[in-house]
Amino acid sequence: MDEVATKPRDGLGHRLRTAASASQIDTRLLAMLGAVAAIWIFFQIASGGIFLSPRNIYNLSVQTSVTAILATGMVLIIVSRNIDLSVGSLLAFLGILGGFVQTELLPLEGTHSWWISMVVMVAVGCAAGGAQGWLIARFAIPAFVVTLGGLMFWRGAGWLFTKGRTVTPLDSTYSVVGGGSIGETWSWIVGLIGFGAITAITLWNRRRRKALDFGVKPMALDVAIIAAAGVLIAAFVMTMNAYTFPRSEAGRGIPVPVLILIVVACVMIYVANMTRFGRYIYGYGGNPEAAQLAGVNTRRVVIASFALIGGLTALGAMISTARLNAAPLSIGQLLELQVIAAAVIGGTSLSGGVGTIVGALIGAVLMQSLQNGMVLLGVQSAPQQMIMAGVLIFAVWFDVIYQKRRV
Amino acid sequence: MQMKPIVEMHNIYKRFGGIHAVEDMSLDLYPGEVVGLLGHNGAGKSTFIKMLSGAYQVDSGTIRIDGKEVQIENPSVAKELGIETIYQTLALADNLDTAANIFFGREILTRFGALDEPAMEHAAMKVMKRLNPQFRKFKDPVINLSGGQRQSVAIARALQFNARIIIMDEPTAALGPHETQMVSDLIRALKREGIAIVMISHDLHDVFDLSDRISVMKNGRHVWTGSTDETDKDEVLQMVILGKLPDGSYAPGIVSTEDA
Numbered sequence: 001m002d003e004v005a006t007k008p009r010d011g012l013g014h015r016l017r018t019a020a021s022a023s024q025i026d027t028r029l030l031a032m033l034g035a036v037a038a039i040w041i042f043f044q045i046a047s048g049g050i051f052l053s054p055r056n057i058y059n060l061s062v063q064t065s066v067t068a069i070l071a072t073g074m075v076l077i078i079v080s081r082n083i084d085l086s087v088g089s090l091l092a093f094l095g096i097l098g099g100f101v102q103t104e105l106l107p108l109e110g111t112h113s114w115w116i117s118m119v120v121m122v123a124v125g126c127a128a129g130g131a132q133g134w135l136i137a138r139f140a141i142p143a144f145v146v147t148l149g150g151l152m153f154w155r156g157a158g159w160l161f162t163k164g165r166t167v168t169p170l171d172s173t174y175s176v177v178g179g180g181s182i183g184e185t186w187s188w189i190v191g192l193i194g195f196g197a198i199t200a201i202t203l204w205n206r207r208r209r210k211a212l213d214f215g216v217k218p219m220a221l222d223v224a225i226i227a228a229a230g231v232l233i234a235a236f237v238m239t240m241n242a243y244t245f246p247r248s249e250a251g252r253g254i255p256v257p258v259l260i261l262i263v264v265a266c267v268m269i270y271v272a273n274m275t276r277f278g279r280y281i282y283g284y285g286g287n288p289e290a291a292q293l294a295g296v297n298t299r300r301v302v303i304a305s306f307a308l309i310g311g312l313t314a315l316g317a318m319i320s321t322a323r324l325n326a327a328p329l330s331i332g333q334l335l336e337l338q339v340i341a342a343a344v345i346g347g348t349s350l351s352g353g354v355g356t357i358v359g360a361l362i363g364a365v366l367m368q369s370l371q372n373g374m375v376l377l378g379v380q381s382a383p384q385q386m387i388m389a390g391v392l393i394f395a396v397w398f399d400v401i402y403q404k405r406r407v
Numbered sequence: 408m409q410m411k412p413i414v415e416m417h418n419i420y421k422r423f424g425g426i427h428a429v430e431d432m433s434l435d436l437y438p439g440e441v442v443g444l445l446g447h448n449g450a451g452k453s454t455f456i457k458m459l460s461g462a463y464q465v466d467s468g469t470i471r472i473d474g475k476e477v478q479i480e481n482p483s484v485a486k487e488l489g490i491e492t493i494y495q496t497l498a499l500a501d502n503l504d505t506a507a508n509i510f511f512g513r514e515i516l517t518r519f520g521a522l523d524e525p526a527m528e529h530a531a532m533k534v535m536k537r538l539n540p541q542f543r544k545f546k547d548p549v550i551n552l553s554g555g556q557r558q559s560v561a562i563a564r565a566l567q568f569n570a571r572i573i574i575m576d577e578p579t580a581a582l583g584p585h586e587t588q589m590v591s592d593l594i595r596a597l598k599r600e601g602i603a604i605v606m607i608s609h610d611l612h613d614v615f616d617l618s619d620r621i622s623v624m625k626n627g628r629h630v631w632t633g634s635t636d637e638t639d640k641d642e643v644l645q646m647v648i649l650g651k652l653p654d655g656s657y658a659p660g661i662v663s664t665e666d667a
């Protein structure tokens with residue numbers, strides 16, 4: 001192991017941190033998970049046991065999915081020193097576009113209408129995001145300005161499409177994306193695949209590091225992490241399966257939006273940590289000049305990052321409109337701020353270079369949990385927003401302190 | 408020298424807006440030699456070498472590598488030609504760790520196209536051992552490293568990829584005496600391997616110690632180039648500060664420009 005034994009300084013905090021760094025655990029993530037757990041326990045007690053009921057967890061996870069999907073993209077945008085204010089508007093535009101394609105361009109309830117409209121949405125989403133990225137990278141217009149323009153532009157463009165009329169109803173197959181779930185058996189299969197993947201990756205990493213004579217985490221720790229992941233996965237699947245259809249024994253299983261989120265999260269974690277593109281995003285965010293001098297095509301990286309969040313916005317648009325079975329112009333309002341807040345609460349630094357996908361996911365869960373819990377407790381929406389504001393500021397303050405103490 | 412030059416930079420011009428950063432500068436570089444490039448602050452040294460490393464494009468002038476004219480359009484082209492650069496600013500991504508910085512832009516990939524972190528870390532340890540045997544902070548982002556350690560990382564990045572030409576813009580500026588000695592030894596070792604080195608430094612002692620030839624710039628212009636044995640520190644200082652040649656005359660274009 002290449003950690004040097006630092007001289008034991010007094011203080012439990014310091015010793016804990018040393019122990020954590022020796023076992024390569026991210027203390028910040030642990031703290032966030034602790035915060036989420038505390039919030040859940042609080043609401044569980046305050047709501048008299050409703051908050052952690054299968055039904056509410058199911059709803060909470062569906063509510064989180066759109067913000068969380070977009071937050072995974074927003075992390076990469078912010079890490080590379082940009083910002084995207086256009087996601088809410090673009091989501092509305094893409095939703096309307098999808099509705100238009102499947103109900104007016106193609107025959108309503110046609111066999112192929114649902115997937116063609118999805119492909120169109122993703123393609124246009126990537127193109128729209130990429131176009132914004134191109135303006136930013138090619139002409140050095142600040143991302144704040146370009147995407148502020150996007151915020152005004154896309155909703156307007158959505159209006160032009162339908163002259164303000166809400167597209168409804170949507171294709172019934174398409175609606176599954178928002179309201180469907182995959183049933184008990186498939187939920188277990190998904191859970192098992194996830195567990196198998198985590199185990200395989202951990203073991204593969206151990207073997208690879210051992211082969212190169214590197215230190216590895218204590219076996220017991222790896223086993224504990226795998227076991228914990230297994231327990232969490234099983235608990236999640238059981239909860240989703242425990243929420244049954246009305247007047248039926250059949251459990252719903254994992255909701256489709258959450259399944260999409262899981263897939264997106266896995267892909268984005270891989271992209272951020274294991275691909276050149278991800279490495280360039282972080283390196284560029286850390287020092288743009290260094291990236292340029294290293295021969296990185298920084299323009300392409302920026303454009304790709306915006307195209308990526310455009311594509312994710314299309315997924316968000318599918319889920320949101322499918323859930324409503326309608327594509328109104330007002331959908332996704334203020335979503336950009338929620339997504340940015342999730343990323344920031346999750347530890348993404350607005351000065352660039354710092355932020356993780358997992359952190360943003362936890363940030364999204366934390367925010368949505370607060371919102372959901374406050375609704376359960378009957379908190380009005382005005383105080384709700386004020387509390388969310390406090391949480392956002394507190395999270396960033398905590399981060400500043402944390403970064404200072406970590407040196 | 409009977410050998411053919413590996414680098415020929417001839418009549419190079421570069422301006423930034425109204426500033427003539429480099430005007431009609433030329434320099435040849437032979438395999439296995441160290442050339443010390445000298446000049447006061449703002450003389451145009453960094454700008455000049457950045458046109459060899461691909462960070463800037465020449466306005467006019469020619470660059471030849473192995474006798475063949477090349478257009479070094481970007482840093483990748485330079486690297487493909489075997490030119491590695493240690494920048495004055497080090498150009499490190501502060502948030503990435505040592506291995507990530509060494510391999511930035513040239514990551515090792517697994518068969519499946521993913522980053523091969525263990526392989527990069529392994530190689531990073533090997534190359535850092537040559538420079539800084541006590542170095543242990545491989546897991547830290549380089550912002551947590553000392554100035555000298557950061558400089559070692561920047562140098563390691565140049566060593567990792569079998570360069571034929573290494574450009575060092577003040578490589579020992581942040582180093583203590585011990586590390587400076589290490590870099591000096593390293594430069595001699597690279598030289599023996601036949602690598603050509605341009606070294607920019609304000610430390611005349613180092614320059615006289617290490618370089619075979621010295622080239623002096625002033626106000627973006629070439630003042631003098633010659634063998635280190637033929638000159639001494641006083642003469643070089645006169646050239647750096649006044650642009651005054653050993654024979655008492657001035658290099659072309661030097662007196663005509665406003666002196667700082």
Ligand SMILES: Nc1ncnc2c1ncn2[C@@H]1O[C@H](COP(=O)(O)OP(=O)(O)OP(=O)(O)O)[C@@H](O)[C@H]1O
Nearest residue numbers: 423426428446447448449450451452453454455495
């Ligand atoms: N990117 C740039 N834009 C505008 N002017 C520049 C740029 N880079 C350098 N210059 C100018 O060009 C001139 C030469 O600068 P350069 O950095 O090449 O000098 P130097 O010899 O490396 O100096 P030092 O010893 O201080 O590193 C200076 O007047 C500087 O202000």
Ligand SMILES: [Mg+2]
Nearest residue numbers: 452453454495
């Ligand atoms: Mg310089």
